Amino acid sequence: MSDGLTLTGGIIMVLSVGSVLTLVSYCLYRVLSLPPVEIEEHLKGMPDIDTRDTGDAD
Amino acid sequence: MKREQWGSRIGVILAVAGSAVGLGNFLRFPGQAAQNGGGAFMIPYFISLLVLGIPLCWAEWTMGRYGGVRGFNSAPGIFSVIWRNPVSKYFGSLAMLIPLIIYMYYVVIEAWCLGYALEYLTGSLMKGGDVEAYQNFYSQFVGANADGSLLTTEHTRFMVILLITFAVNFFLIYRGVSKGIERFCKIAMPIMVLCALCVLARVLTLGTPDPSQPGQSVGGGLGFMWNPDLQALRSAKTWLAASGQIFFSMSVGFGIIINYASYLRRRDDVVLSGLTASSMNEFFEVCLGGMITLPAAFIFLGVAAGSFGTFGLGFVALPNVFAAMPLGQFFGFLWFFMLFLAAITSSLSMLQPVIAFFEEGFGLKRHASATFLGLLSALGCGFVIYFSKNAVAMDTFDFWVGSALIYVLAMIQTFMYGWVFGIDRAEIEAHHGAHIRIPRFVQYMIKYVAPVYLLAIFIPFCMTEVPKFYRSLAENVVAKYSVMFIGVILVFLLLLIHIAGKRWSRTGAFLDLATEDDVLPVKPLEDLT
Numbered sequence A: 001m002s003d004g005l006t007l008t009g010g011i012i013m014v015l016s017v018g019s020v021l022t023l024v025s026y027c028l029y030r031v032l033s034l035p036p037v038e039i040e041e042h043l044k045g046m047p048d049i050d051t052r053d054t055g056d057a058d
Numbered sequence B: 001m002k003r004e005q006w007g008s009r010i011g012v013i014l015a016v017a018g019s020a021v022g023l024g025n026f027l028r029f030p031g032q033a034a035q036n037g038g039g040a041f042m043i044p045y046f047i048s049l050l051v052l053g054i055p056l057c058w059a060e061w062t063m064g065r066y067g068g069v070r071g072f073n074s075a076p077g078i079f080s081v082i083w084r085n086p087v088s089k090y091f092g093s094l095a096m097l098i099p100l101i102i103y104m105y106y107v108v109i110e111a112w113c114l115g116y117a118l119e120y121l122t123g124s125l126m127k128g129g130d131v132e133a134y135q136n137f138y139s140q141f142v143g144a145n146a147d148g149s150l151l152t153t154e155h156t157r158f159m160v161i162l163l164i165t166f167a168v169n170f171f172l173i174y175r176g177v178s179k180g181i182e183r184f185c186k187i188a189m190p191i192m193v194l195c196a197l198c199v200l201a202r203v204l205t206l207g208t209p210d211p212s213q214p215g216q217s218v219g220g221g222l223g224f225m226w227n228p229d230l231q232a233l234r235s236a237k238t239w240l241a242a243s244g245q246i247f248f249s250m251s252v253g254f255g256i257i258i259n260y261a262s263y264l265r266r267r268d269d270v271v272l273s274g275l276t277a278s279s280m281n282e283f284f285e286v287c288l289g290g291m292i293t294l295p296a297a298f299i300f301l302g303v304a305a306g307s308f309g310t311f312g313l314g315f316v317a318l319p320n321v322f323a324a325m326p327l328g329q330f331f332g333f334l335w336f337f338m339l340f341l342a343a344i345t346s347s348l349s350m351l352q353p354v355i356a357f358f359e360e361g362f363g364l365k366r367h368a369s370a371t372f373l374g375l376l377s378a379l380g381c382g383f384v385i386y387f388s389k390n391a392v393a394m395d396t397f398d399f400w401v402g403s404a405l406i407y408v409l410a411m412i413q414t415f416m417y418g419w420v421f422g423i424d425r426a427e428i429e430a431h432h433g434a435h436i437r438i439p440r441f442v443q444y445m446i447k448y449v450a451p452v453y454l455l456a457i458f459i460p461f462c463m464t465e466v467p468k469f470y471r472s473l474a475e476n477v478v479a480k481y482s483v484m485f486i487g488v489i490l491v492f493l494l495l496l497i498h499i500a501g502k503r504w505s506r507t508g509a510f511l512d513l514a515t516e517d518d519v520l521p522v523k524p525l526e527d528l529t
Helices: A007-032 A037-043 B009-020 B023-035 B039-069 B075-082 B088-122 B131-141 B153-175 B177-204 B218-226 B230-234 B236-249 B257-261 B271-307 B310-324 B328-362 B366-386 B389-430 B440-475 B477-507 B511-519
Strands: none
Touching (some): A007 B218, B023 B218, B023 B236, B023 B271, B023 B328, B039 B230, B039 B236, B039 B257, B039 B389, B039 B440, B075 B088, B075 B257, B075 B477, B088 B131, B088 B310, B088 B477, B131 B310, B153 B328, B153 B366, B177 B328, B218 B271, B236 B440, B257 B328, B310 B328, B389 B440
């Protein structure tokens, strides 16, 4: 029979849940704070197409 | 044919996370933890996540996008792009066989979840505190008593539920990657979080329901799950179980991530997206699965909660728990509806790799490829449904394909990434459009550590499990038929790949790739945004 949550068990539970929550929150914050893909593409300007004739450009 | 693409960044992340989040997160993980040291299990678990899980996910994301940008969405095509060898495409057969065979039995489990949710709506699963009643209901519901029993009129209701589940899957897959899978996952994933949080709040506020059993409280339940037995860390079994759980949970080696990532654009991020999808899967597993399932079962069933297997915990123990808790009918419905959503986001991902192959291998339109796949998967599903006695067919499929072969495919993919593609080239490829950087040592881990780690899990797995299942082939004719069925499907897929390969050669699909690096110039790592 379990004697209830021990101090060590509580620490492991808080560390496990806390570290996963921190990681998922950080990732979601980073993802959701990025501009939408379309806008991001637009801000990049011209698509980088290698025209193979720019090697000796000035 | 116009190339399919994901509609948004969060859409692909939710789709990949949805594919990984399934019954294993809520039912398998807590059971594994409780049987392998409780809280101590989390130490090898997180080490495996960092060494094996996340790096292999990044590898699959990178290879998938690389192949997709070059016009291939199926594993045979992607493997051919990465390894320009006529043999390489045949290795891709595993990346179709695994999701296809798993789908054949997973859709049945999915129908169980929907069936249980509907039983809660009507109240017929509130059977009081008799564990035997739930065991009997489960055995009867899944046809565990006799082969062919699910095809009798007594089970018409379940067969209708199965047909609906099947139809929903194919309706969504027919709508395509963006309008079907992505749109569904964008709705289903938040609903799953909400349902799980409601059930979690209910479990954590149960207090001590039976004053005569003061140990069976919320604290006792959490202790049962999280109190560490540090001695377990000395056992290799604990480390194997933790690695295996990470491996199964994250859908590494299923051939799914590589297919989903192939629908990304050249400049779409794979590093942050891969990490986000992995961390979402961990959220469902550790924060929700770890806090709900076993603590709830312990509060009402005591230490007996630890004796149930994955399905026993989900379909026998938990219904017993819901019957005993206040508002149990409502929470029981929420729980099984959430499991149904979790299962459907996973089963969708199992169909897409094969659909992609039919489309690009034979130039089929979506309705033709969906129809062909529908017939093929219905055949396998019918096999599982007919041979329902003691779930022998399902267990055999799950062992040989859902357990053993995924190690093999993961090793092939690790070899492709680390040794064929090469970690220098792969590192540059991974960082195209990346929003965070993968530390350099991760590349070395994928090349050197991951294969050794995989072998270290696979060899003991074979030594302990294979003889047992091999013996069952001799003793049980259904197990033998099941392995033969897998073999026939594998040969059929190899044949299709051979024909598709000839078609690709005839149409010059790979000739265009000869100058790919000129067409798609490689940017230096400094361009990382």
